[in-house]
Amino acid sequence: MTAASQHYTQPANPGWLRRAEFWLDQRGKPAWIVAMILGFIFFWPIGLALLAYMIWSKRMFGKSCRNRHSHRHAAFQQGFNAMRPSGNVAFDAYKADTLRRLEDEQKSFEDFLQRLREARDKSEFDQFMDERARKARDEREKGEIEEA
Missing domain, CATH: 1.20.5 (Single alpha-helices involved in coiled-coils or other helix-helix interfaces)
Structure with missing residues (x-):
């Protein structure tokens, strides 16, 4: 297993925060953005915390939450x-x-x-x-x- 695939496999007994993170990662960047917007709507510190986490973990500006390995690079290698x-x-x-x-x-x-x-x-x-x-x-x- 690579480091990237270990990051996106759900642990055996995760807490609710890990389960939520895994669930959002499976749905991609739009799910993270919706969660952040809902956090700002219901209680602004939650939205701010999600925004900070998304920036810190590079989920905001990365290609995809599900797969950090570049598909373009893989296609180039395959070609x-x-x-x-x-x-x-x-x-x-x-x-x-x-x-x-x-x-x-x-x-x-x-x-x-x-x-x-x-x-x-x-x-x-x-x-x-x-x-x-x-x-x-x-x-x-x-x-x-x-x-x-």
Whole structure:
């Protein structure tokens, strides 16, 4: 067990304060904030004590109360490990071919999205120009009617 996981496993016979802390940690930062606000509403020293505890224990500014280990770091490590050769030549060839195919599909999909954006931009611009031309024509016709 790591130090972080020991911190978030409930002790065998916790007191009510530890149980409350564990319960709030399981629900995350919003639960701590709601508890602090309710503490300020019912008896302001409780709210102030919760705020001080949240700042002192780094619950206020941390990523998450449940898991202090960065998910981004874990995902980065997992992605990095996926690129390392496995030692099996056939599997590595299959993996390289699959990754190349996925990159080609991603590139063609991004090209497709770009063409869609360009088509949408062109249709919006054409609509703008049509409206502008119609307004100019209407104003010109309106001016001709007033002169007559």
